[in-house]
Amino acid sequence: MKTIPFTKENIENWSQQFPTPFYVYDEVGIRKCVTDLYKAFSWNKGFKEYFAVKATPTPAILRLLNSLGCGTDCASIPELVLSQKSGINGKNIIFTSNETTVDEYKAALECGAIINLDDITHIEFLEKIAPLPDTICCRYNPGKFNITNDIMGHLHDTKFGMTHEQILEAFAILKSKGVKHFGIHSMLASCSLVEEYYPRLAKKLFKFALEIKEKLDINVEFIDLSGGIGIPYKPTEEPVDIFAIGEGVRNVYEEIITPSGLEIALFTEMGRYITGPYGYLVTKALHYKHIYKEYIGVDASCCDLMRPAMYGAYHHITVMGKEDAETVGKFDVVGSLCENNDKFAVERELPQVDIGDYLTIHDAGAHGHSMGYNYNGKLRCAELMLKPDGNVQLIRRAQSIDDYFATLDIDPQFN
Ligand SMILES: *Cc1c(COP(=O)(O)O)cnc(C)c1O
Numbered sequence: 001m002k003t004i005p006f007t008k009e010n011i012e013n014w015s016q017q018f019p020t021p022f023y024v025y026d027e028v029g030i031r032k033c034v035t036d037l038y039k040a041f042s043w044n045k046g047f048k049e050y051f052a053v054k055a056t057p058t059p060a061i062l063r064l065l066n067s068l069g070c071g072t073d074c075a076s077i078p079e080l081v082l083s084q085k086s087g088i089n090g091k092n093i094i095f096t097s098n099e100t101t102v103d104e105y106k107a108a109l110e111c112g113a114i115i116n117l118d119d120i121t122h123i124e125f126l127e128k129i130a131p132l133p134d135t136i137c138c139r140y141n142p143g144k145f146n147i148t149n150d151i152m153g154h155l156h157d158t159k160f161g162m163t164h165e166q167i168l169e170a171f172a173i174l175k176s177k178g179v180k181h182f183g184i185h186s187m188l189a190s191c192s193l194v195e196e197y198y199p200r201l202a203k204k205l206f207k208f209a210l211e212i213k214e215k216l217d218i219n220v221e222f223i224d225l226s227g228g229i230g231i232p233y234k235p236t237e238e239p240v241d242i243f244a245i246g247e248g249v250r251n252v253y254e255e256i257i258t259p260s261g262l263e264i265a266l267f268t269e270m271g272r273y274i275t276g277p278y279g280y281l282v283t284k285a286l287h288y289k290h291i292y293k294e295y296i297g298v299d300a301s302c303c304d305l306m307r308p309a310m311y312g313a314y315h316h317i318t319v320m321g322k323e324d325a326e327t328v329g330k331f332d333v334v335g336s337l338c339e340n341n342d343k344f345a346v347e348r349e350l351p352q353v354d355i356g357d358y359l360t361i362h363d364a365g366a367h368g369h370s371m372g373y374n375y376n377g378k379l380r381c382a383e384l385m386l387k388p389d390g391n392v393q394l395i396r397r398a399q400s401i402d403d404y405f406a407t408l409d410i411d412p413q414f415n
Pocket of ligand 1: 052073096191228
């Protein structure tokens with residue numbers, strides 16, 4: 001069952017001040033999600049979630065996560081600055097970049113972030129910029145990794161990370177150059193609802209840590225399981241049980257790491273799991289069109305949420321005030337771009353939608369607003385935080401036409 005922590009009446013009130021479309025994030029939901037994650041991994045000393053900023057790069061969200069003990073995972077200078085402007089600094093940031101520029105490494109080193117190297121050649125690249133930091137993480141790509149029914153098995157085809165041999169070589173080189181603290185990072189799935197994913201990944205990395213200990217006499221101090229835990233976009237899917245996942249990882253830790261005497265802190269870099277289900281895109285029905293199919297035209301477009309257009313992703317839609325109404329037919333819910341893939345839903349069973357009805361698009365809290373863009377001159381929409389007291393707070397205003405023009409070269413005679 002998909003639920004919404006606000007009503008049609010709430011939207012009518014909010015939209016007097018903040019016109020649709022807008023995003024609403026549920027602070028209560030995010031708090032509970034993070035609190036449960038920390039409980040699930042409380043057995044591991046040093047456990048920390050480094051929220052993937054790209055999922056929801058909004059300072060109010062990052063501040064909330066910081067207050068709950070999270071750091072951030074960044075891949076660009078603006079993401080580093082967003083973290084710092086949200087009170088997150090130093091080793092509370094992991095810089096997991098690829099195809100990194102000199103300026104990006106400089107900025108990451110300056111703020112004291114943990115550097116996660118995507119490739120062995122980046123050791124030399126980094127050394128030319130500044131002395132190597134004390135702590136380095138390396139990103140591992142094992143080449144293959146099958147997880148039942150949910151496979152990101154084509155790792156030969158993914159650009160990320162280093163091979164097994166390269167990690168060993170990189171660690172040997174880094175050790176010889178005076179690096180003191182080591183970590184391994186790996187991300188082998190995206191939106192996985194398979195609870196075995198983290199335990200299986202952890203097992204692989206724990207065994208690798210023992211091999212590194214044996215071959216190089218290096219104590220791996222942290223292992224970053226990264227993101228990739230999925231959420232149920234479809235009403236027929238079940239959420240993962242984070243406590244079962246925590247226990248699954250604990251079992252492999254006690255099997256492999258505990259007897260070795262090593263102590264390894266576990267990190268995660270979840271994005272989608274933390275904010276995805278707790279963000280909603282609210283839009284208004286503007287037009288109804290009947291040609292060969294039935295279309296409901298809304299005031300949001302895939303410039304506000306591109307996942308359906310980009311991946312054919314399913315996002316559940318609730319017609320506000322008609323939660324319990326019978327469906328009356330199949331509709332395409334479409335935005336206004338001059339692009340025929342601008343659809344939030346294709347042939348979706350919905351109740352009667354009247355002009356002016358509000359539609360809430362679910363599970364838009366991660367990789368939603370952040371993937372937005374300005375195609376067709378569409379301005380980016382606002383983001384609101386639904387506070388525990390039931391009020392909303394504007395946490396990102398809508399883009400204005402002046403914002404849009406701020407970067408353009410306009411001939412003064414037309415100004
Ligand atoms: C995108 C990304 C994440 C977050 O992925 P989710 O699917 O949102 O959990 C974490 N780490 C890295 C390196 C990423 O690129």
